[in-house]
Amino acid sequence: MQHDSAVRHPHDQTFAIKLMQHLVVPTFVLDNECRVIVWNRACERLTGVFAGEVVGTRNHWQAFYSEPRLCLADVLAQGRADDLATLYPFHTEPSELGLGVRAENWCLMPRVGERLYLVIDAGPIYAEDGQLIAVVETLRDMTEHKKAQMALQQLATLDSLTGVANRRTFDEKLHSEWNRTRRQGDPLSLIMVDVDYFKPYNDIYGHPGGDACLKAVSGILRGQAFRAGDVTARYGGEEFAVILPNTDLAGAREVAERIRSGIEQAALPHAGSQIAPCITVSLGVASLIPAQDSHSGMLLELADQALYAAKRGGRNRVCCATQEMAAAAVPALP
Numbered sequence: 001m002q003h004d005s006a007v008r009h010p011h012d013q014t015f016a017i018k019l020m021q022h023l024v025v026p027t028f029v030l031d032n033e034c035r036v037i038v039w040n041r042a043c044e045r046l047t048g049v050f051a052g053e054v055v056g057t058r059n060h061w062q063a064f065y066s067e068p069r070l071c072l073a074d075v076l077a078q079g080r081a082d083d084l085a086t087l088y089p090f091h092t093e094p095s096e097l098g099l100g101v102r103a104e105n106w107c108l109m110p111r112v113g114e115r116l117y118l119v120i121d122a123g124p125i126y127a128e129d130g131q132l133i134a135v136v137e138t139l140r141d142m143t144e145h146k147k148a149q150m151a152l153q154q155l156a157t158l159d160s161l162t163g164v165a166n167r168r169t170f171d172e173k174l175h176s177e178w179n180r181t182r183r184q185g186d187p188l189s190l191i192m193v194d195v196d197y198f199k200p201y202n203d204i205y206g207h208p209g210g211d212a213c214l215k216a217v218s219g220i221l222r223g224q225a226f227r228a229g230d231v232t233a234r235y236g237g238e239e240f241a242v243i244l245p246n247t248d249l250a251g252a253r254e255v256a257e258r259i260r261s262g263i264e265q266a267a268l269p270h271a272g273s274q275i276a277p278c279i280t281v282s283l284g285v286a287s288l289i290p291a292q293d294s295h296s297g298m299l300l301e302l303a304d305q306a307l308y309a310a311k312r313g314g315r316n317r318v319c320c321a322t323q324e325m326a327a328a329a330v331p332a333l334p
Contacts, residue, residue: 026139030073032132034058046139048111064107064118072103072122073137099123104142117146159234161211162218170233170241177245178296181289189244189252189287190299192307193221193259196280196315198238200272213268213279214238220262224255241303249287249320256283256318264316280316282307287321 020027020038026046029038035058039051047063054060061068070080070087076094081101084091088103100123109116119140127133159166165173174190181188195201195217202210214234221232221240231243242259244252260283268279284307288299302321310319 020136026141028054028060028073028137030060030077030135030137032077032134034074034077036060037134043139046112046116046141047109063111064109066108066110071137072101072120073135076101076122076124076135077132115143116141117143159218162214162234164218164222164240165231165233167233167236170231170235170243173231173233174243174296174300177243178290178294178299181245182292182294185289186246187248187287187289188299189247189249189285190303191242191244191252191256191259192235192284192303193217193240193242193256194282194307194311195238196275196282196311197270197273201270201279204272210238216266216268217263217279217281220266221259224259224262226255247287249285252285252287253318253320256285259283260316260318275315282310282315283318284308284310285318285320286325 017038020029021040023040024042026043027038027040028036028043031037035056036054037056039049039054039060041051043063044050049063054063061071061074064071070078070083072088075081075083075087081094084093084101084103088105090105091103092101094101100121103120103122105118105120107116107118119142120137122135122137124132125134125136157165157169177188180186195213198210198213201213205213218232218234218240221242224232226232226242229245233241233243235241242255244255247255260281263279263281264276266279269277270279271277273280284303284305286299286302286306288294288302290296290299302325305325306319306321310317313319
């Protein structure tokens with residue numbers, strides 16, 4: 001617990017305020033009624049808001065957000081720790097010893113006109129009788145670090161050429177969704193998408209042209225109105241996959257037909273195709289309600305069988321896994 005002797009020593013209080021003004025760390029201080037009593041120069045540089053605009057007011061939120069909301073210091077000053085999870089996805093919990101709280105958050109920074117990722121520390125100051133008299137908040141701009149972290153995460157989860165999920169992410173998502181739907185008894189659907197006559201396309205247009213083709217197809221896939229939980233991935237080569245949780249066979253077939261039609265309507269030239277003057281795709285669709293002794297490989301096997309049925313049937317079409325395919329499918333080993 002921190003005690004403030006400045007209540008009894010005004011000169012010490014003046015010195016403390018001057019010290020805070022010259023700290024290189026952006027810092028502001030609220031009194032116990034959430035009024036700004038210190039807004040140092042580093043805070044002015046970070047936010048573009050001058051001390052004269054906020055000292056004596058409760059308008060400090062305007063430096064960070066476009067609409068009124070609590071800052072971390074407000075949370076402590078008002079004793080609203082229950083709101084931390086709503087306000088800050090990443091935060092620590094206040095301790096019983098009266099120590100501070102740390103949180104991280106994207107802030108809009110309206111005055112400087114850019115979005116910054118700030119790491120925020122807020123600590124209470126108590127008088128000798130235990131009464132809260134102020135809260136100090138310090139700020140660190142971690143935007144570049146956060147962007148680098150996000151870029152590394154993207155490299156680990158996204159296919160570098162097409163920008164959709166990579167094979168590793170697909171495998172992990174299919175496995176986790178299979179386990180979830182197995183517990184809940186929901187249907188899980190999978191669409192396999194294969195670019196028709198892709199080898200002749202590469203032969204005619206070269207590998208740069210092939211890459212452009214895959215980018216165009218993935219762009220059309222990303223442009224579909226998928227739900228938040230759906231996953232589009234590059235399965236390998238010219239093959240893509242779409243995981244559709246909580247979707248039955250009829251719903252998945254509708255999505256697959258929308259994909260097939262969208263790619264055909266894009267009319268991307270393909271001089272080497274034997275079925276159309278443009279790029280087309282074949283799609284295999286499968287849907288299962290996972291049994292307790294099953295594995296996600298069953299769904300993948302069924303969708304793959306349906307895909308080959310579409311290719312054998314003339315390409316540029318959607319085929320769904322049949323009951324005969326499902327009956328013949330053997331649970332795959334993990």
